[in-house]
Amino acid sequence: MTLPACIHCGQDPERRERDGRVMFICPVCNARGDAATCETWAAASWRQVNRDDLPVHGCGHRPRFKAREGKWWACCTGCQHLTGGFMSIQGAVAGWARSLR
Structure with a gap:
């Protein structure tokens, strides 16, 4: 399975598995996707x-997506513009785009 490199640092992601859940994560900057029981979903x-x-913020930087307390957040890596509280990573991606309109 070929996955795109990290948009933050250009490193290829690595596959990690714990407690029956799989995730892909950048070994350099720790940007990550969702942890899931299905590898296809994680990819x-x-x-x-x-x-x-993926839209960049007005300062020219891309978002980093993080899960905290069961909610997903998107944060600009430049100016720290934050949007979040979403139930899924897909919601956080859509919320990021919506916050830049």
Whole structure:
């Protein structure tokens, strides 16, 4: 399975597994997709947060997606513009785009 490189540092992701859940994570900057019981879903979430067409913030930086207390957040890596509280990584990606309109 070929996955895109990290949009933050250009490193290829590594596959990690724990407690029956799989995730893809950048070994350099720790950007990550969703942890899932299905490897295909985990790979799809990595692709979602590393899309070339993901909008950048006004300061020119891309978002990093993080899960905290069961909610997903998107934060600009430049100015720390934050949007979040979403139930899924897909919601956080959509919320990020919506916050930049």
